[in-house]
Amino acid sequence: MSLLSVDQALQMVLGLAHPPRAEDVDIHDALGRVLMRDALSTLTQPPFDAAAMDGYALRSADLPGPLRIVGEAAAGRPWPGTLGPGEALRIFTGAPVPAGADRVVMQEDTARDGNSVTVTGKVGRTHIRPRGNDFAEGEAVPAGRKLSAVDLALLAAMNVPRVTVARAPRVAVLAGGDELVRPGEVPGPGQIISSNDIAVAALARAAGAEAHILPLARDSEESLRAAFDEARGADLVVTIGGASVGDHDLIGRVAAGLGMDRAFHRIAMRPGKPLMAGRLGDSAILGLPGNPVSAIVTAVLFMQPLIRRMQGQAEAAAPLGHGILGRSLPPEGDRQHYLRARLGEDERGTVVEPFEDQDSARLKLMAEADALLVRPAGDPAREIGSRVCYIPLSR
Ligand SMILES: Nc1nc2c(c(=O)[nH]1)N[C@H]1C(S)=C(S)[C@@H](COP(=O)(O)OP(=O)(O)OC[C@H]3O[C@@H](n4cnc5c(N)ncnc54)[C@H](O)[C@@H]3O)O[C@H]1N2
Numbered sequence: 001m002s003l004l005s006v007d008q009a010l011q012m013v014l015g016l017a018h019p020p021r022a023e024d025v026d027i028h029d030a031l032g033r034v035l036m037r038d039a040l041s042t043l044t045q046p047p048f049d050a051a052a053m054d055g056y057a058l059r060s061a062d063l064p065g066p067l068r069i070v071g072e073a074a075a076g077r078p079w080p081g082t083l084g085p086g087e088a089l090r091i092f093t094g095a096p097v098p099a100g101a102d103r104v105v106m107q108e109d110t111a112r113d114g115n116s117v118t119v120t121g122k123v124g125r126t127h128i129r130p131r132g133n134d135f136a137e138g139e140a141v142p143a144g145r146k147l148s149a150v151d152l153a154l155l156a157a158m159n160v161p162r163v164t165v166a167r168a169p170r171v172a173v174l175a176g177g178d179e180l181v182r183p184g185e186v187p188g189p190g191q192i193i194s195s196n197d198i199a200v201a202a203l204a205r206a207a208g209a210e211a212h213i214l215p216l217a218r219d220s221e222e223s224l225r226a227a228f229d230e231a232r233g234a235d236l237v238v239t240i241g242g243a244s245v246g247d248h249d250l251i252g253r254v255a256a257g258l259g260m261d262r263a264f265h266r267i268a269m270r271p272g273k274p275l276m277a278g279r280l281g282d283s284a285i286l287g288l289p290g291n292p293v294s295a296i297v298t299a300v301l302f303m304q305p306l307i308r309r310m311q312g313q314a315e316a317a318a319p320l321g322h323g324i325l326g327r328s329l330p331p332e333g334d335r336q337h338y339l340r341a342r343l344g345e346d347e348r349g350t351v352v353e354p355f356e357d358q359d360s361a362r363l364k365l366m367a368e369a370d371a372l373l374v375r376p377a378g379d380p381a382r383e384i385g386s387r388v389c390y391i392p393l394s395r
């Protein structure tokens with residue numbers, strides 16, 4: 001039987017997402033959250049025609065003067081009058097431009113003599129920011145948007161102190177294996193440090209989740225059942241390891257015993273063939289392979305998109321870039337291949353240079369990669385300079 005393609009598997013994984021749940025949060029707490037309702041500006045910005053430069057507000061018809069200075073306006077200190085013929089107002093950036101004036105002349109282009117000012121330079125732009133030229137009352141930051149630092153500033157300027165966002169999906173990360181100990185502990189004979197759960201939880205958080213790393217499970221059904229019990233209530237349970245065909249690969253068996261409705265448990269992907277997905281009670285479940293690179297690649301390709309979809313993001317899949325191949329490659333096998341690669345630039349554009357060694361246990365090489373070069377199953381041999389797709393890896 002042929003294995004599911006990566007695209008088919010991704011659609012099934014995205015289908016595991018529950019509809020996003022709404023909560024209201026203060027904008028201070030909204031970084032990286034996904035808006036569920038349009039956030040509507042309660043203000044127009046600027047609220048008045050505003051000076052864009054320090055200088056003098058005046059009437060173009062009076063140029064070049066001399067003009068009589070009748071007062072002063074600064075940001076937060078408007079001048080209440082109307083400018084008459086032959087008059088100028090000393091004005092500072094951000095101040096309301098008074099009625100009657102149609103331009104601000106920079107002070108560098110003027111000569112002042114006591115209470116009068118003459119324009120000495122060439123006048124060009126009006127240096128007035130018209131009311132509403134940034135945004136108008138009622139304009140929206142649209143639903144579906146993942147809020148950046150700049151978006152938070154925009155919401156603040158719009159006087160929107162609270163927003164309705166998708167609740168952060170709760171993700172429980174479950175690593176298991178008798179060989180694993182925690183960072184800082186001293187590994188015994190045959191033991192290594194558990195690293196995958198650290199990366200997977202961080203990737204989950206980067207996609208907007210609240211991630212919780214469970215205690216390390218041992219290679220026994222009892223230990224795994226206890227771990228699943230602790231994961232109860234999570235929107236998504238992500239297991240790591242124990243997914244392949246070895247005698248100790250228990251995850252699938254234990255999850256099945258607990259009633260998991262499995263969507264698939266192997267896909268045509270390299271690395272990452274032993275990927276599993278399904279549903280366990282109210283939780284989605286993703287079983288990532290144990291090899292460090294395989295766990296991280298499948299987390300980027302499946303877990304992060306699922307977390308994004310759980311927050312209502314339409315564009316959930318990992319983004320694709322296009323570039324030029326930096327080294328020749330032999331024909332591909334029957335699984336879609338994600339090769340760790342470095343990105344460079346030359347006159348042809350982005351150059352994608354895959355590493356020679358693609359061992360899925362080499363974490364340090366993975367850490368040196370900027371991108372995953374994507375090669376479809378059955379891709380023929382490729383020459384240097386071929387056009388290729390890649391998934392950028394954020395640092
Ligand atoms: N006979 C076969 N053997 C294997 C196959 C296969 O198809 N037939 N597939 C290989 C592939 S591909 C992968 S990927 C691995 C996946 O195996 P598991 O998901 O069952 O993972 P484990 O056996 O538990 O571990 C594999 C490897 O990764 C290390 N590991 C596990 N968890 C962590 C962790 N949290 N942090 C760091 N390292 C971890 C573990 O010690 C093993 O070295 O199976 C191949 N074998």
Ligand code: MOO
Binds near residue numbers: 272294
């Ligand atoms: O499928 Mo494994 O994930 O190649 O290392």
